[in-house]
Amino acid sequence: MDLVVPARLISSVRMPALAVTTGGMDVDWVEVPISRWRAMRRPMQRLPLDPRSARRARRYIRFEPWSSMARLALLFAWATVNALNPFAVSRPIMLVAWLALFLWSIPPLGGALPRQTPYVTPAGDLRVPEVPIEVAKEWVRLNPGVVPTIEPLPRPRSRRWYATWSAVMLIVAVALLTVLTNDGREDSGIAWIGVLVLIFAGGATALKTLPPGYIRFEHSDS
Structure with a gap:
């Protein structure tokens, strides 16, 4: 509570x-x-x-x-x-x-x-x-x-805002991944980290299009 x-x-x-x-x-x-x-x-x-x-x-x-x-x-x-x-x-x-x-x-x-x-x-x-x-x-x-x-806190932004930015980050991640895998050279590790960050950030933002409290994780007392 x-x-x-x-x-x-x-x-x-x-x-x-x-x-x-x-x-x-x-x-x-x-x-x-x-x-x-x-x-x-x-x-x-x-x-x-x-x-x-x-x-x-x-x-x-x-x-x-x-x-x-x-x-x-x-x-x-x-x-x-x-x-x-x-x-x-x-x-x-x-x-x-x-x-x-x-x-x-x-x-x-x-x-x-x-x-x-x-x-x-x-x-x-x-x-x-x-x-x-x-x-x-x-x-x-x-x-x-x-x-x-017991009501979850409302999201500060609209669902459309989260959906738009999630799509932008995932599209950029896919585009960057395509470039890295097809440029034929060894790329900097920071670029690969950037891809992972964009994917995780896009996924986390996409989850915020769901109603607050829709996904809950149980906490243990240990």
Whole structure:
């Protein structure tokens, strides 16, 4: 169940001492970012979390945005070296570097924000997703005006907008793939990455033409 805190109540919202992650009474209060761009540390919202989620959240906040910057720097370095001299850096070295960054992205190592991390909606309200029902009831009791809901957040764009841009990205990906496979020479790896990015981005955008909440993934407690 999601909780929607109207914009006028955000500054004065009262939170029960129950973890929004598990519903337990053993809580740690952590300031988490509420921007949809999670690498941004501001603005923040104080939130009661269970101890394990709190440790992961603090670790994530401590090392972001440095982890994202490291990924971008590695990608830029690899693309530059590969464009100038594809054989300057051996593949095992790059594989080790990418593997290290991948392992750091695993929550037990690099940390992670919980699924219940709130975010600001386009209307300016604060939405806290997937809160346990007993916790949601306490929020509503303490804050008249807070609305519990199971309705997914509407898409910010129209279905036609998502369908158009999905088609554009997939067409460009197919065209680029055709050029790369028929130019008769060894192309830069960054071009192949570009094809994959366009395909995944086009597919993800196409999924947004479906109604919000049409596809759901069950989360385990482990």
